[in-house]
Amino acid sequence: MRLVVIGGVAAGLSAASRARRLDRSLEILVLEKGQHISYAACGLPYYLEGHVRRPEDLVVHNADFFRREREIEIRTGAEVAAIAPMRREVQLRSGERIVYDKLVVATGAQPVTGGVPGAFTLHTIEDARKLREFLDQKRPRRAAVVGAGYIGLELAEALRSNGLDVAVYESSENVLNRHDAGLTALVGKHLERCRVELKLNARFDGGGSYDLVVSAAGLLPNVMLAFGAGIELGATGAIRVNERMETNVAGIYAAGDCAEMRHLVTGRMVWVPLGSTANKMGRVAGANAAGKRARFQGIAGTSIVRVCGLAVATTGLSLEMARREGFDAVSERIEAHDRARYFWTSRPTTVELVAERRSGRLLGGTVLGDADVAGRINVVASALAHRMLVDEFQYLDLAYSPPYAPVWDPLLVCAQQLEKKLG
C-alpha cells in the first residue's frame, strides 16, 4: 500500500506523519514542488521584523528527519503535473509516473498578486529572503502594503519596525477580511497611533512615491491539479471535502489551504486558510488514508493577529456577518481591565460578544488587548463549538487571581451586559 501526498508544508506533512503513526507498514511518499518543506510560513513576518534571525529557523524538520525518524520519503522539486484517478497515478512535470493507493492533495494556496507590477509578496521563504535583501540593500523609506488582511497588517508592522513609513491599501471597507465596522474602527485607530496609514475602499493604483510595494491582497486555493482530475470544488472555489477529508473521488483526500471546511456556527462550508486548521485537516486526512476513522468537525473561525503590538482576535460571526447569515443578532462591546484593576500589570482590554436575540445562543466574539487575548478568544471559540448560551457563558468558572484576571473576567462582564439585550 502506498500513500502519496502532494505538498510538503503543513497539511501534507501532518497527513504523512499521522498515517505513519497509525500504520507502520504503509509506504509514504511526499511530493513537494518547492525546495523547502515543513516550514512555518506564518513566521515570515517576524523574520522580516528582525526577531527571527534566519528563515531557516522557521523550518520545523528537514527531509532527513522525516526519512530517518518517520520513514517518510520526501522529494522536493517534484512538481505534479496531473493526477490520473482511473489509473491511480500521479504524473510529475518530469514525466515520471507514480502509482498510489491513497492520495492526499495538500497543494495549499497562493497569493493573489492583484496585478501590481514589481510588487513583492510574502508567501514563501524565497519571497521573504528577497524582500529582506531589498530592505538591506535599497534601504527604502516609504512602503505601500496592498491588502489589510492579517498578512498585510503583519507586514505593515514588520516594515514599521524596519523604520519605513507605511501605507496600507484595502479595497474593501473592512480590515482582516471580516465584515465588522466596529473592529475596523478599533484597528484603524490603533494603526493611526502607530503611524501606519490605513486607506480603506482604496485600490492601489501604483501612484504615490513608494520605494517598496508589497502585495498581500489575499490568497487563492491551489485547485488546478485537483480540478483537472475531476475532483469537485465547492462554492468557495476550494476543494470540497467531507468531515473525513474525502473528496468525491475514491481514495483521494484533500486537506489544508486547498480545501474547504465547515463553519461550526453557520454550518456552511467556508474557506479560511490558516496554518492551524491546515495541520488539523492534514491529521484527519492522514488518519483516514491509513484506514482509521477520524473526523474534523470544522472551524469556529478563530483568528488572532498582532497589529503593531496589539493583539486582535476574533471568532465566530461579527454582528454584520450574523445578520447576513439571517440571525436576529445583538452584540455588546465593553472595555475592562485584563487583570485586577489594582494590579500593576493590568491593562485595558476590549471584548465584544454577539448572540442570537431570541435563543441567547452565542454567535461570535472579538477581543483586543495587550495580553491574555488568545486565551480569552479561545474560551469563546470553545463555547461556539458547543452552541453555548450567553446565560451559561456568563457563569463559566474562569480562573481568577489578581495577577492574571479580575474577579469578573471581562468575558463574563460582557456576557452579563449582552444578556440584558436578549429576548
Add this chain to the structure above:
Amino acid sequence: MRLVVIGGVAAGLSAASRARRLDRSLEILVLEKGQHISYAACGLPYYLEGHVRRPEDLVVHNADFFRREREIEIRTGAEVAAIAPMRREVQLRSGERIVYDKLVVATGAQPVTGGVPGAFTLHTIEDARKLREFLDQKRPRRAAVVGAGYIGLELAEALRSNGLDVAVYESSENVLNRHDAGLTALVGKHLERCRVELKLNARFDGGGSYDLVVSAAGLLPNVMLAFGAGIELGATGAIRVNERMETNVAGIYAAGDCAEMRHLVTGRMVWVPLGSTANKMGRVAGANAAGKRARFQGIAGTSIVRVCGLAVATTGLSLEMARREGFDAVSERIEAHDRARYFWTSRPTTVELVAERRSGRLLGGTVLGDADVAGRINVVASALAHRMLVDEFQYLDLAYSPPYAPVWDPLLVCAQQLEKKLG
C-alpha cells in the same frame, strides 16, 4: 419589601447590587460587622509584596458610592447576633432588631489559626496592615508560613520579595489543597529554585528560629449564625443551597464563602471559597431575592495562583481525585512551547489533562507556565462545563499566530497524546 444582606464584601454586595438592578423599588440594607466593605481580599498578598501601595487601593467602592449610585444602605460595624426566621428579623449585637422580607446570608469564611500562638494571618485589611507594620518595624529575617494553599504560597512569594528567608509548612502531602502528587512535585521544584523551603507532611510546632510566623492553614465557613437560625448545613460544613442559592428556610438565601456549590464534574456539593465564585453566587442570590429566576450551575474547580512568578492553574479533577471519585481515569502531561518555538517570547509551559478512559470524557487539567496560563486553563474549564470528550477537544479551533500560540496549541498536543491512552 426589604432585602437585608448580612455581609458586605464580595457575595453580599453582588447580591445587593443585582437585586437593585432588577427591582428599583426594593429597600436594600447591607449589614457588615467590620469597618471595610467591598474590598479585594485576594489583593492583600500584593500589598504585602509592595506593588499595591495602600490597602485602600483594594477597595472597589465605598459605602457612599452604594448609597448614592445604587440606593443601597450600608451599615458597617453592624454585627448580627441572631436571625429569627419565624419573625423574619435579624438581631444586631447592639440589641437592635431589623425586619426583612428577603435575607441573603453572605457571612464569608474565616482563617483557621491552627493554634499557633502569635501567628499573623492575612484575611482582612487590618491583618495586612499589621503584618506590613511588623515587616517595616521589626525587619524580620526568617519567616515560617503555615499552610501551602494558595494564600500560603502567595504569602511565601510576598515575603521572599521583602527579602526574607521563607519556609512553608504543610501538614498534608500536597500543595494547593489538591490531591495531586505530580503538581506538588512541580511546584515544589519551582519553590526550591526560588529558595522557598517547602516542608510537606510537616506540622509547624513553633520550633526553629523564625522571627515571623504567618498562619495560612485554611478557611472555615462562617455558619454559626445560619446554623443557629435552623438553616441546614451540607456535608462540607458550609450552608446547603440549591442552584438558586435558596437555603432550606423560606426567604433566606446564602451565597459566597459561607455556602456550598455544586462541582460540575462530579455533580457533588463541594466547598471551594473563592472571590470569583462568591461574586457569581451573590449575583444569583440577589436576582432570586428580587423575584427573578436565576441559577448558578456550579464550579469546575478552576483556580490559578502565582507562585514566585510561575502561574499554576488547575481545573476539574486531578488523576488521584478522579480515581477517588470512582472514575477509571488516565492522564497525560506534556511540556511544550507556549508560543511558536521560533518566536522570541516563547517559553516552556506544562499541560496535564485527565480523562475517563472508556468514555473519553475530559475530567480535569493543569497548566503551569509564565504566560497564557489563565487562558489555557479557562479553555479546559469551559470544556468541563460541557462534558467535552478528548476527541472533540483535540480539534478545538484555538487561536494561532506565532506571537501568541504555536500552530498546535499545547492543549491540543496534550489531548492528542491523551487520546492514545483511551479505550
